[in-house]
Amino acid sequence: MTNLEELRGPAFRAFVGLARAWKLTDSEQLSLLGCPSGADFSDWKEGDLATLGVDAITRISLLLGIYSALHAVFIDPDQADFWLRRTHVSGELAGSRALDLMVRNGLPGMRQLHGQLRSLVI
Numbered sequence: 001m002t003n004l005e006e007l008r009g010p011a012f013r014a015f016v017g018l019a020r021a022w023k024l025t026d027s028e029q030l031s032l033l034g035c036p037s038g039a040d041f042s043d044w045k046e047g048d049l050a051t052l053g054v055d056a057i058t059r060i061s062l063l064l065g066i067y068s069a070l071h072a073v074f075i076d077p078d079q080a081d082f083w084l085r086r087t088h089v090s091g092e093l094a095g096s097r098a099l100d101l102m103v104r105n106g107l108p109g110m111r112q113l114h115g116q117l118r119s120l121v122i
Contacts, residue, residue, distance in 0.1 A: 004057070008049040011060045016045075018067050021081045022099075031103040032110075034059055055107070062110040063102075069117035092116065 019029050026041070033056045035041045040051050066084075074080035084099040092112075093101065101109045 004054065007057055008052045011057045012044055012049055012052060014064055015060045018063055021067070021077075022084060023081075028099065028103060031106070032059060032063060034106055059107060059110060062107075062114045065114050066110070066117055069114070069121045072121045073117070 015029075015033070018024075024032070029035075030038065030041055033041070035044075035056070043050075044052055067080075070080040070083050071077065074083065084102075085097055087097055088094055098113055101113060103109075105112070
């Protein structure tokens with residue numbers, strides 16, 4: 001068994017929990033995972049993770065880092081989970097939502113947001 005095979009199950013289960021906490025729609029989940037097809041996503045949800053690749057696991061890792069950083073910044077878990085959906089009034093996200101940045105820009109948007117949040121926590 002390779003490292004990728006060992007990571008698939010735990011990574012996807014963590015993503016499912018994160019998606020539940022963030023109240024992500026199926027469409028948002030597909031976008032955030034960079035899922036090539038709805039069929040693959042359906043397979044993943046049913047436990048067939050053979051096509052869950054390095055790109056999706058990288059995205060999940062960044063999303064988990066974002067989740068962790070938000071929960072380190074905000075005492076209230078609901079506030080931490082809602083932060084992605086709120087429209088920001090200042091800073092680099094002024095006039096937009098962090099979730100939209102990640103959905104629109106994919107991996108680069110996730111890396112950008114992850115870096116911004118890490119700087120707040122460190």
